[in-house]
Amino acid sequence: MLNLKKHTIGFIGLGLMGKPMARNLQRAGVKMVVYNRSRAAMDELQKEGMTAASSPAETAAMADTIITMLTDTPSVKQVIGGENGIINNAEVGTLVIDMSTTAVSVTKEMARCVQKRGGAYIDAPVSGGTSGAENGELSIMAGGDAKTLKRAMPILKILGKRITHVGGVGAGQVAKAANQIIVGLTIGAVAEAFALVRHAGVDPIKVRRALGSGFADSKILEVHGLRMIENNFTPGARATVQRKDLDQAIELGVDLGVKLPATSLGRDLYDKLIEAGHGDLDHAALIKMIDPH
Numbered sequence: 001m002l003n004l005k006k007h008t009i010g011f012i013g014l015g016l017m018g019k020p021m022a023r024n025l026q027r028a029g030v031k032m033v034v035y036n037r038s039r040a041a042m043d044e045l046q047k048e049g050m051t052a053a054s055s056p057a058e059t060a061a062m063a064d065t066i067i068t069m070l071t072d073t074p075s076v077k078q079v080i081g082g083e084n085g086i087i088n089n090a091e092v093g094t095l096v097i098d099m100s101t102t103a104v105s106v107t108k109e110m111a112r113c114v115q116k117r118g119g120a121y122i123d124a125p126v127s128g129g130t131s132g133a134e135n136g137e138l139s140i141m142a143g144g145d146a147k148t149l150k151r152a153m154p155i156l157k158i159l160g161k162r163i164t165h166v167g168g169v170g171a172g173q174v175a176k177a178a179n180q181i182i183v184g185l186t187i188g189a190v191a192e193a194f195a196l197v198r199h200a201g202v203d204p205i206k207v208r209r210a211l212g213s214g215f216a217d218s219k220i221l222e223v224h225g226l227r228m229i230e231n232n233f234t235p236g237a238r239a240t241v242q243r244k245d246l247d248q249a250i251e252l253g254v255d256l257g258v259k260l261p262a263t264s265l266g267r268d269l270y271d272k273l274i275e276a277g278h279g280d281l282d283h284a285a286l287i288k289m290i291d292p293h
């Protein structure tokens with residue numbers, strides 16, 4: 001069993017999700033080394049006792065486990081396999097846990113790179129938004145071999161409430177693609193339903209309460225439905241990220257010969273939201289494209 005208090009974790013990617021995740025690990029007694037492309041987040045965590053690294057490569061030199069929590073697949077590929085990437089200082093026994101939402105093909109490629117150096121790799125994307133990250137209650141979808149997952153489990157248990165071993169490397173990312181299809185399309189469905197309710201002159205708060213006891217109930221209705229009613233789009237997950245994830249799911253479908261027509265329509269609607277200048281808002285802001293008011 002991993003002794004976390006004698007363990008050093010490098011955490012790369014200190015955005016809306018990464019920063020609270022790094023803090024949770026530190027609270028558990030882990031020595032933390034952090035790296036982020038922009039300096040402000042590193043400076044903030046350095047004041048809290050974490051060590052700031054100058055690059056992903058230096059992060060790997062200072063830590064025996066590295067977690068990546070990045071916004072897109074090109075960033076993951078650069079951070080792991082790039083000129084100043086983790087791979088340059090990965091050693092026998094180094095554990096890399098990619099908790100970003102990354103394309104399956106690149107996930108498998110990066111895993112091979114790490115494994116060739118004698119390291120181990122888990123893809124462990126998450127769902128739960130900033131509240132899940134802050135409270136250590138993320139849903140974690142893990143891909144990798146059972147031995148590596150057992151090694152990673154003490155770390156993942158600090159960050160998540162439910163950890164599911166989905167399959168081999170890349171399986172976690174397949175599960176996350178499925179998750180993001182359901183999330184993205186359900187946000188659109190809730191937005192259309194509430195537009196209908198508002199134009200019918202019925203109280204959406206009461207409708208949301210009524211739907212909450214039936215088959216239409218969901219976390220999206222509960223959380224994002226309330227955001228829509230309150231017109232509160234402070235990001236828990238940005239619209240640009242949701243759009244990227246839907247596009248990534250569509251690309252995986254193309255690779256597998258599976259058509260995803262509803263996902264394509266949903267992606268196009270997020271494109272319009274971003275084109276209207278709302279990309280940095282929460283993905284629940286999709287209602288602006290259906291019922292602007």
